[in-house]
Amino acid sequence: MSSPPDDVHATARRLHAAAIRLLRVLRRQDTASGIGPARLSALSVLVFRGPSTLGELAQAEQVRPPTMSRVVAGLEEAGLVRRQPDPEDARSAHIHPTAAGRRLMEKARDRRVDELAAWLAVLPAAERADLDRALDTLERVLARPRGV
Secondary structure, eight states: OOOOOOHHHEEEEEHHHHHHHHHHHHGGGGGGGSOHHHHHHHHHHHHOOOOOHHHHHHHHHTTTHHHHHHHHHHHHHHHHEEEETTTTEEEEEEEOHHHHHHHHHHHHHHOOOHHHHHHHSSSSHHHHHHHOOOOHHHHHHHHHTTOO
C-alpha cells in the first residue's frame, strides 16, 4: 500500500491542529456543567449514542473497564445515569441516562454550539458556505470505512 501524497499529509496536519484547537476552545464551556470532563464525555456517549454496557462505554471512551466503573459510579451518585439489568444476562447491565442527565448533557452541547456559532457568525456568508461544503466532504469521508 502506498503512502498518501505530501499535500494530503499537509491537509491532514492542518485539519488535526484545527480540530484540537477547536475542541480546546469549546471545552471551556464544559465547566458550567458542574461535572468533570471524564463524566461529561461518558454521559455524552450515553445521551447521544444510546444506552451501553460498562464494557461498551469503556471501549467508546478508550479507557479500561475499572476506570469506567468509577466514572459511572460518580454519574449514578449524581443522579445522571441508572443501571438496568440485562434480562438475558444477569451479570450485565445497560447504563441509561436519566432525564436529569439528558438535560445536563443537552445544555452542555447547547453551550458549545452557541460558542461555536458566535465564532462562525462573524464570517461572511460565502465563507460559511465554503465551510458547509467542506463539512459535507468531511462527513462523507468519516462515514465510509478507512481506506475505501
